[in-house]
Amino acid sequence: MPNSSFAKTINLIYIAAKVRLGFLIMACTLAGIAVSPSSSLSSLQILALAICVLVASSTSGAFNQWFERDIDSLMDRTKERPFVTKELEPSNAWNIWLTLISLVALYLTYLIANIEASLYLFAGIFTYGIVYTVWLKRKTWMNIVIGGLAGSFAVLVGSAATGNTFSPPALILAVVLFLWTPPHFWALSICFKDDYQKASIPMLPVVSTISVTSHAIFWHTLLLVLLSFTLVFYSMHWVYLLFAASGGLYFLYTSFQLLRQQNSLWAKKTFFASIIHLGLLLLGAMFDAMIFA
Numbered sequence: 001m002p003n004s005s006f007a008k009t010i011n012l013i014y015i016a017a018k019v020r021l022g023f024l025i026m027a028c029t030l031a032g033i034a035v036s037p038s039s040s041l042s043s044l045q046i047l048a049l050a051i052c053v054l055v056a057s058s059t060s061g062a063f064n065q066w067f068e069r070d071i072d073s074l075m076d077r078t079k080e081r082p083f084v085t086k087e088l089e090p091s092n093a094w095n096i097w098l099t100l101i102s103l104v105a106l107y108l109t110y111l112i113a114n115i116e117a118s119l120y121l122f123a124g125i126f127t128y129g130i131v132y133t134v135w136l137k138r139k140t141w142m143n144i145v146i147g148g149l150a151g152s153f154a155v156l157v158g159s160a161a162t163g164n165t166f167s168p169p170a171l172i173l174a175v176v177l178f179l180w181t182p183p184h185f186w187a188l189s190i191c192f193k194d195d196y197q198k199a200s201i202p203m204l205p206v207v208s209t210i211s212v213t214s215h216a217i218f219w220h221t222l223l224l225v226l227l228s229f230t231l232v233f234y235s236m237h238w239v240y241l242l243f244a245a246s247g248g249l250y251f252l253y254t255s256f257q258l259l260r261q262q263n264s265l266w267a268k269k270t271f272f273a274s275i276i277h278l279g280l281l282l283l284g285a286m287f288d289a290m291i292f293a
Contacts, residue, residue: 012082012087012088013062013082013088015081015082016061016062016065016066016081016082016083016088017058017059017062018057018058018062018064018065019054019058019061021057021061022053022054022055022058022061024278024279025053025054025057025154026050026053026057026154027279027282027283028151028154028155028158028177028282029049029050029053029154029155029157029158029161030046030050030158030282030286031158031173031281031282031285032154032155032157032158032159032161032170032173032174033158033162033289034158034288034290035159035167035169035170035172035234035236035285035289036158036159036162036164036170036235037167038162038163038164039161039162039163039164040163041113041162045112048108048112049109049112049113049117049157049158049161052105052106052108052112053121053154053157055105056105056106056109056121056124057124057128057154059098059099059101059102059105059125059129060102060124060125060128060129060133060150061128062094063094063095063098063133064129064132064133065081065082065083066083066090066094066095066098068133068137069081069083069084069090071138071199071200071201072084074195074198074199075192075195075196075198075199076192077195078195102125105121106118106121106122106125109121109157109161112161113157113160114160114161114163116160116165117157117158117160120153120154120156120157120160121153121154121157123149123153124149124150124151124153124154124157127146127149127150128147128150131146132144132146132147132150137201138200138201141204141206141207143202143203144185144186144203145181147181148177148179148180148181148182149178150181151177151178151180151181152174152175152177153174154177155170155173155174155177156174158170167234168234169234169236172227172228172230172231172234173228173231175227176227176228176281179220179223179224179227180274180277180278182216182217183216183217183221183224183255183270183274184271184274184275184278185203186203186204186205186213186216186217187217187255187258187270187271187274189203189205189206189213190205190210190213190214190258190264190267191267191271193205193210204216210263210267211262214258214259214262214267217255217258217270218255218258218259221251221255221274222252222255224248225244225248225249225251225277228244228248228281229241229244229248231244235289236284236285236288237288237291237292239284239287239288239291239292240284240285240287240288241284242284243280243281243283243287244280246280247276247278247279247280247281248277250273250276250277251270251273251274251276251277253273254266254269254270255270255273257269257270258270
């Protein structure tokens, strides 16, 4: 029984910390390293840096769920989260531990890489935990637009660690991540529009129409997919292009169908297509870098 209780607690923390999102943010950092022109980082350093990013992202994810437990309780999609059900007691002690763990991750990032990478990691934590969660989410439909910078900062953590922060490929990938986040979440918010209305969260479909939202999704998607292809003019090769084109064209197809049909079915397909696209894009960058190293 004690082992069962411990396993349940770990699973609750995994859910509350949005660790799956943390792995995606970690992959953004690895892709930032992959697209950089050169790197002196060892495999062990890259692994250690990836773990630091995963931990830091998870602390901001846990704070997000702790802070939003009141509105999460109003939405069907989120009402079973651990801080809502109080399977994890939402005490202020969590914030002390989350802050301490974040500081450790930031310091280790400085030791593993450099101060610049640590600062970008801090910027990502602050953007998601404070700018998006505390300042913007309940106040403006631009919440997710600005909040999308968190993924961009994750890319820059990787490029900064290699000493190539402002190299064109890293900056392009950071912009692609910035453009990817809004259509990803706007598609989700079409599917759960009633939830967001109940919680008074001003997502774009709530304050506007599905028509406006679907247009915004399509044009964001078109721009980010075209921009992602330009990496082949820099450090990427055919392997990256194959992955980027496969995911990107599918994402573009579903967003175009959403523009035509304007319904929840295609919004759901577009949401999942966005995940597939980003996964293939990041994997393509990493595989390309390994093959052509």
